[in-house]
Amino acid sequence: MIAISRGSAALAWLIRLAAIAMALSMLPSMAVAATDPAKPPGDPVANYWREVRQGVPGLSQVDGAESGVLINAAGQQWREQRNGPLKRYGAMILLAMLGIIVLFYLVRGPMRLSAPPTGRKIQRFTPFERFVHWGTAITFILMGLTGLAVLFGRSVLGPLIGSGGLGGLLGLGKLVHNYLGPVFLAFTILLILVFLRDNVWAKCDAQWIARAGGMFSSGDHIPSGRFNFGEKAWFWLGVTFLGLFVAGTGLLLDFPALIDRTRELMQNLVLLHAIGAVLLLAMSLGHIYMATLGVEGAMESMKTGEVDETWAKEHHELWYEETKAGRSSHM
Amino acid sequence: MARMKFLCDAERCIECNACVTACKNEHEVQWGINRRRVVTINDGEPNEKSISVACMHCTDAPCAAVCPVDIFYTTEDGVVLHNKDACIGCGYCLFACPFGAPQFPQDGAFGERGKMDKCTFCGGGPEEDNSPAERAKYGRNRLAEGKLPLCAEMCSTKALLAGDANEVSDIFRERVVARGSNRGAWGQNLQFNPLGGTRR
Structure with missing residues (x-):
């Protein structure tokens, strides 16, 4: 997103990233930040208005977070970044990903089994693994839909259902998003723990990368362990890095009454949360495609926990051999 | 149609907080x-200044631009109002507002944000x-009664002005002429300017 925006915009994003790191480290001391005792020389009136513009806090008898700050100069910048690049590039990334998937489906089509199914089933996922997966998946979809509605609802649904309709929809959406967020984080952590040991680097992954997982050449067979490199990339980049990042920034945004947070911190968190969420959603489209339309029999494995031996052999040969030999640690 | 504006004269505001109380x-x-x-x-310092601030009823209001449910509207008088029924309490208007005007009551479990409340220029809402x-x-909807915002009406030093932008400017312009400076710090400069009271 940074690379395609203009230089000055990219710089502003970098400054924001730096600012959030600073803001996080200075969080407790922020409230007592005093004005510099050695005041710069010059016109006191000019200095006064300069301080106001820079957000130097004064004194207010009204209690409240930042009530002494007369002008919140970052607000306009946040508005421009959220309504500008964030919405524009966010929509572009998601639509581009959808387009790529549709194109891939039309050109390559679903990957079907080359040999007939044997009818003999082997267990691929335990009931607990499936519970954790579906818990994460369902909360993720709800979080994704409600989050997208907050960012794009006004532009997309607004003209159809109006402000009142949006209010009803997003009023419920906000509740779902805010309360389900911590549940999603818990499921994500469980998911990482459950599948961690099968997502470490294996020798066969290099072969998978070299041949792009056989995605572009039908009949190309690449042996892999319980998870292939594509699944491992989704596990590390998507679930672990982006999942924890989005859920973590979301948790910091949640429950405004419990901790006082400055507006600037909230602005930066909203932007980071949304950038992470857009990237995670784009990646998830790939995962969802592969699991539903892209690979025959993939959905069945997570639905029933069992796969046909032919499927196991064709998609995860090393794992199949391990399981058959009784060496798999899962069954 | 009038174009409603607030103006606070920092030379006159004595931080009595009567505007805050009157509004409440x-x-x-x-x-x-x-x-x-x-x-x-x-x-407590020589160049102490006080200023009364609320929603400034921006022409291109940032709150209205970032609201995910589009609840803000501007009246014919240039007053920015909002529809509380549709408000979801996300807080985005507060993040975007330059003046910290939007306020949120704590509502429901875990003290979530309730429906946003802010200065209406005594102009009520969509009802x-x-x-x-x-x-x-x-x-109260004082504008509908032909009255101006109470905070400015009862300001004892007339620091806070509210009304049609042209009339507010006329009043302030008179003050500027009388003070000999539009920087609004004539008296302060004379007494405390380290250069020796040069009027600039």
Whole structure:
């Protein structure tokens, strides 16, 4: 997103990233930040208005977070970044990903089994693994839909259902998003723990990368362990890095009454949360495609926990051999 | 049509907070919320200044631009109002507002943000003028009664001005002429300017 925006915009994003790191480290001391005792020389009136513009806090008898700050100069910048690049590039990334998937489906089509199914089933996922997966998946979809509605609802649904309709929809959406967020984080952590040991680097992954997982050449067979490199990339980049990042920034945004947070911190968190969420959603489209339309029999494995031996052999040969030999640690 | 504006003369504001109290009383604003506040910079120092601030009814209002449910509207008088019924309490208007005007009551479990409340320029909301529903949500609609905002009406030093932008400018322009400076710090400069009271 940074690379395609203009230089000055990219710089502003970098400054924001730096600012959030600073803001996080200075969080407790922020409230007592005093004005510099050695005041710069010059016109006191000019200095006064300069301080106001820079957000130097004064004194207010009204209690409240930042009530002494007369002008919140970052607000306009946040508005421009959220309504500008964030919405524009966010929509572009998601639509581009959808387009790529549709194109891939039309050109390559679903990957079907080359040999007939044997009818003999082997267990691929335990009931607990499936519970954790579906818990994460369902909360993720709800979080994704409600989050997208907050960012794009006004532009997309607004003209159809109006402000009142949006209010009803997003009023419920906000509740779902805010309360389900911590549940999603818990499921994500469980998911990482459950599948961690099968997502470490294996020798066969290099072969998978070299041949792009056989995605572009039908009949190309690449042996892999319980998870292939594509699944491992989704596990590390998507679930672990982006999942924890989005859920973590979301948790910091949640429950405004419990901790006082400055507006600037909230602005930066909203932007980071949304950038992470857009990237995670784009990646998830790939995962969802592969699991539903892209690979025959993939959905069945997570639905029933069992796969046909032919499927196991064709998609995860090393794992199949391990399981058959009784060496798999899962069954 | 008028173009409504607030103006606070920092030379006149004495930080009495009467505007804050008057507003709260007139509109029976709920506990924990102040639609207006007075901020003092350099408190206790020679160039101390106070200023009363609330929603400034921006022409291109940032709150309206970032609202995910599009609840803001501008009246013919240039007053920025909002529809509380559709408000979801996300807080985005507060993040975007330059003046910290939007306020949120704590509502529901874990003290979530309730529906946003802010200065209406004593102009109520989308409901029928001075109906009980409007009164309960937004306070009194003085504009509909032909009156100006109470905070400015009862400001004892006339630091806070509210009304049609042209008339507010005329009043302030007279003051500028009398002071000999539009920087509004003539007296302060004379007494405390380290250069020896040069009028600039």
